């Protein structure tokens with residue numbers, strides 16, 4: 001019998017994109033609730049408990065409530081796309097490529113926390129350099145990023161797409177998270193293996209899906225002898241053989257005049273770049289992804305497939 005999958009929040013931005021990715025799959029059976037009943041707690045509880053894997057695409061509080069609903073039922077495994085459990089040690093962090101053992105942890109887990117979109121880029125760049133001893137203890141990491149507006153869910157989509165919305169946003173590009181206490185900082189710190197929280201400056205552009213995450217570094221403050229080439233080699237070695245996360249060859253990135261935030265729209269892959277000038281003292285590490293691809297829905301399907309393969 002095909003494993004049963006229930007997407008709680010299937011009518012929201014992340015849930016819909018997971019459904020699209022699952023359309024046509026015959027190896028799983030999708031359980032579904034009509035849109036008008038999406039907040040019907042009794043119906044959700046039934047569906048959640050009838051699933052082999054429940055994928056939660058809900059705000060944090062609703063995710064916590066859903067986890068409560070299945071807490072006594074060991075037959076249900078959970079992938080949560082919210083921020084609620086990402087630094088909870090009882091949950092496997094759903095970023096399979098972040099270290100060699102993570103895919104196996106996800107395969108074996110009952111509870112998997114899908115990463116945030118920005119942290120996927122930041123951790124993807126930072127963690128291999130921490131693990132290799134290149135990014136020194138105490139280094140003051142900064143993470144600057146731009147996201148497509150679907151990152152803000154149904155509410156921001158309406159604000160960006162509907163000029164008649166009472167809180168319509170007309171800016172083509174805006175900074176937010178200005179108090180520097182964004183909900184993604186804890187997971188960047190923990191899973192980035194940082195001993196000091198990064199300064200995180202997010203922004204949104206007037207495009208639906210796409211993301212650029214930048215981590216600029218001063219080479220002189222990294223492990224002795226670090227160069228642009230050695231950073232690239234460490235990232236390339238870490239992701240060797242991977243096809244979802246890839247490291248762009250230096251020769252290729254040196255020839256690029258610009259990076260297009262929407263290049264990977266609709267794709268579930270992530271590209272990592274090392275920019276700078278050979279022999280100079282600074283580099284800029286860049287991750288390019290779709291906030292709803294490897295940044296959310298694509299990663300959730302990848303995690304589901306790992307769990308089904310266990």
Ligand SMILES: NC(=O)C1=CN([C@@H]2O[C@H](COP(=O)(O)OP(=O)(O)OC[C@H]3O[C@@H](n4cnc5c(N)ncnc54)[C@H](OP(=O)(O)O)[C@@H]3O)[C@@H](O)[C@H]2O)C=CC1
Nearest residue numbers: 009011012013014057058059062081082150151153154296
């Ligand atoms: N959008 C993105 O790029 C990313 C999103 N995420 C995370 O994924 C989760 C979902 O976000 P997103 O899809 O963007 O949000 P949306 O607002 O687009 O969708 C959320 C869905 O959950 C439903 N919902 C809200 N509260 C409840 C409740 N109490 N009970 C049942 N259903 C409820 C909403 O219904 P209603 O329409 O009635 O409000 C809606 O259908 C969030 O935790 C978000 O942070 C993670 C990575 C990236």
Ligand SMILES: CC(=O)N[C@@H](CCC(=O)OP(=O)(O)O)C(=O)O
Nearest residue numbers: 081082083116117118147151152
């Ligand atoms: C553009 C925008 O608003 N983005 C969201 C993050 C999207 C995301 O990754 O959400 P989760 O952390 O819940 O998974 C934000 O900054 O809150």
